[in-house]
Amino acid sequence: MSLLFTxxxxxxxxxxxxxxxxxxxxxxxxxxxxxxxxxxxxxxxxCSGAGLLIIEATAVVPEGRITPGDLGLWSDTTxxxxxxxxxxxxxxxxxxxxxxxxxxxxxxSSQLPWxxxxxxxxxxxxxxxxxxxxxxHAPHEAAPQALDREGMLRIKQAFVAAAxxxxxxxxxxxxxxxxxxxxxxEYLSPLANIRSDEYGGTPENRMRFPLEVFEAVRATxxxxxxxxxxxxxxxxxxxGWDIEQSIRFGLALKERxxxxxxxxxxxxxxxxxxxxxxxxxxxxxxxxxxEIGLPTIAVGLITEPEQAEAIVAxxxxxxxxxxxGMMYDPRWPWHAAAKLGAQVAAPRPYWRSPPQSAGKIFxxxxxxxx
Ligand SMILES: Cc1cc2nc3c(=O)[nH]c(=O)nc-3n(C[C@H](O)[C@H](O)[C@H](O)COP(=O)(O)O)c2cc1C
Numbered sequence: 001m002s003l004l005f006t007x008x009x010x011x012x013x014x015x016x017x018x019x020x021x022x023x024x025x026x027x028x029x030x031x032x033x034x035x036x037x038x039x040x041x042x043x044x045x046x047c048s049g050a051g052l053l054i055i056e057a058t059a060v061v062p063e064g065r066i067t068p069g070d071l072g073l074w075s076d077t078t079x080x081x082x083x084x085x086x087x088x089x090x091x092x093x094x095x096x097x098x099x100x101x102x103x104x105x106x107x108x109s110s111q112l113p114w115x116x117x118x119x120x121x122x123x124x125x126x127x128x129x130x131x132x133x134x135x136x137h138a139p140h141e142a143a144p145q146a147l148d149r150e151g152m153l154r155i156k157q158a159f160v161a162a163a164x165x166x167x168x169x170x171x172x173x174x175x176x177x178x179x180x181x182x183x184x185x186e187y188l189s190p191l192a193n194i195r196s197d198e199y200g201g202t203p204e205n206r207m208r209f210p211l212e213v214f215e216a217v218r219a220t221x222x223x224x225x226x227x228x229x230x231x232x233x234x235x236x237x238x239x240g241w242d243i244e245q246s247i248r249f250g251l252a253l254k255e256r257x258x259x260x261x262x263x264x265x266x267x268x269x270x271x272x273x274x275x276x277x278x279x280x281x282x283x284x285x286x287x288x289x290x291e292i293g294l295p296t297i298a299v300g301l302i303t304e305p306e307q308a309e310a311i312v313a314x315x316x317x318x319x320x321x322x323x324x325g326m327m328y329d330p331r332w333p334w335h336a337a338a339k340l341g342a343q344v345a346a347p348r349p350y351w352r353s354p355p356q357s358a359g360k361i362f363x364x365x366x367x368x369x370x
Contacts, residue, residue, distance in 0.1 A: 004309045005342030008051065008318060010295050011226040011259050013096055013172055015051035015319075016345060018312050019333050022262070022299050022321035023100040023175065023230070025056045025070060027112045032062060032072020033081035039088055045326060046093035049333035049344030051319070053095050057102035057177050058082075060158040063127050064103035064183065067112050073101070073162040083169045090170070092347055098173035099166045100230065101159055101217065105183030106131035106144035106192070107267075130155075131186050132193040132200065132209070138270050146195070152209060155183070159213050163220040163227075173225060173259070176214050179232040180267030184210040188231075188249065189241040189268045203245045211252055218257050226259030228295075233284035234265050236272040243287055250292035260295040262321065263288050279307060286316040297321050305336035337361040 005017045028037040045053055059065040059072045072078045086097060104110075109126035111118050119141045120126025130151060131144035147155070159176070166174055178184035186192035187209045193200050199209050218227045233246040250261055263285035266272045274280070278301050285298035298317035302308050308320045326332050337344045338358035346362045354361050 002309055002337075002340040002342040003313045004305070004320070004340060005337060005344070008295075010052075010173065010228070012224050013226050013259075015096060017049075017051040017333070017342075018319045019050040019052075019308070019336070020297055020299075020319050020321040021045050021048070021050050021053045021326050022297075022323045023054045023056045023177070024323055024327065025066065027067050027069035027114075029069055029071045029081075032059065032065070032070065032074060032078040034071060034078075034085045035081075038071070038082075038085045042085060042097075043089050043092070044330045046089045046095045046097070047347050047350070048095075048326065048330050049337065049346055050095065050322075050326070052098060052173070054098040054100055054173075054175055054321075055082075055171075057100050057104075057182075058162070060101055060103055060162040061155065063108060063130065064105075064155070064158070065108055066104040066182075067110050068125060069112050070104075073099070073165050074158065079165040079169060086169050086171070094345065096172040098175050098228075099169075099171045100175040100177050101162050101166065102177035103155055103158075103183040105129065105181075105186045106135070106137050107181055131183065132195055135192060135194065137181065137192075137268075152199070156209075156213050156216050160216050160220045163217045167221045167225060171225075174217060174221060174227045175262060176210075176217055176227065176229045178210050178214075179230045179262075179264045181232070181269070182267070184213060185232050185241070185268055188245070189235055191235060191237060191240045191269050203248055207249050207252060210249075211256065214253060214258065215256050223257075227257070228260035228262060229253055229258055230262040230264055232265045232267055233263050233281070233288060235268050236266050236274050237269045240269065243284060246284075246288065247291045250288055250294065254292055254294055258294060260297060260319075261288050261292065262297040262299065263317075264299055277301065278303070279311065282311055282316055289315070289317055295319065299323065305339045308336065309340055334358075334361055
């Protein structure tokens with residue numbers, strides 16, 4: 001009996017299995033508005049049989065976009081564009097859908113990855129970036145502007161406004177993006193935050209703004225909507241943010257009603273020394289789960305069904321996220337179900353598709369269309 005394919009609840013949100021599709025930027029929005037690409041991309045992922053789909057990093061203000069192609073949720077038009085996509089998907093897939101709310105901080109104003117991904121000057125179409133301190137991400141890059149209290153309040157209010165819009169659209173969960181060297185992670189990490197006020201210095205001070213943002217988002221949506229967080233559990237740099245601080249942060253989040261922790265790593269410094277390899281972040285998730293006790297998502301080079309099964313079966317994490325693997329093979333959960341002798345939900349028109357060798361993968365839980 002596969003544990004990967006057993007249901008799991010995040011608060012009152014019921015997932016049919018433990019497979020999560022993590023947020024992955026598509027850089028295909030226009031002025032923050034979701035496009036037909038999002039309909040095609042998320043439409044196919046919503047037919048994959050995964051337990052939860054988390055929509056890509058969605059900027060709460062235009063200057064919080066990583067690139068000009070990032071999705072946004074800061075206006076009636078961006079809300080309407082995303083609503084159209086989600087409403088279309090809802091007609092055919094009952095998969096719960098979450099949204100990751102984000103601000104890119106000093107890593108904003110960058111080129112699309114396939115155009116080089118470099119920080120852009122204003123002549124190139126870029127914009128001034130904001131961060132806890134006026135420290136560039138890489139030495140050759142332009143320094144961001146250090147946020148003052150007014151700027152921080154404006155960003156917190158933008159997270160709140162975006163959370164309201166996410167609720168209007170009908171997202172079933174919200175993920176606050178505090179990983180990968182973007183704004184909230186920049187507050188956490190001493191490598192990016194050298195403030196001398198109560199938002200810098202000690203770990204408690206560095207956690208203050210991310211916790212305030214989390215609390216504000218949590219307070220904005222009804223309790224049935226889980227609000228989780230994605231963190232970089234370590235900067236992979238000596239003297240940076242690390243697992244011990246992540247545990248303190250996680251405990252503080254738990255007190256504030258955090259629904260889950262999605263455990264990633266890195267992204268705040270070009271000095272990072274990441275030990276890549278299968279499941280390279282799973283040990284971090286296991287510590288977080290053990291010491292904090294919140295629902296925990298492991299992610300990072302989890303590619304094989306047996307590997308995913310072992311992570312949940314051994315109790316290292318409650319859920320596993322498959323990122324690039326899902327883009328490479330959007331039917332990953334079907335194929336995993338076939339390998340592990342389990343069943344998934346799929347749209348009815350596809351029910352005749354599995355070869356005999358796959359077994360009965362679309363069973364009682366195979367009610368894909370509403
Ligand atoms: C194209 C692409 C876009 C991504 N965009 C985001 C994002 O919007 N937010 C985020 O937290 N992580 C993002 N990530 C990181 C993934 O969510 C995931 O953590 C990472 O790819 C490692 O998991 P994997 O080995 O299963 O792909 C992105 C990764 C890729 C490949």
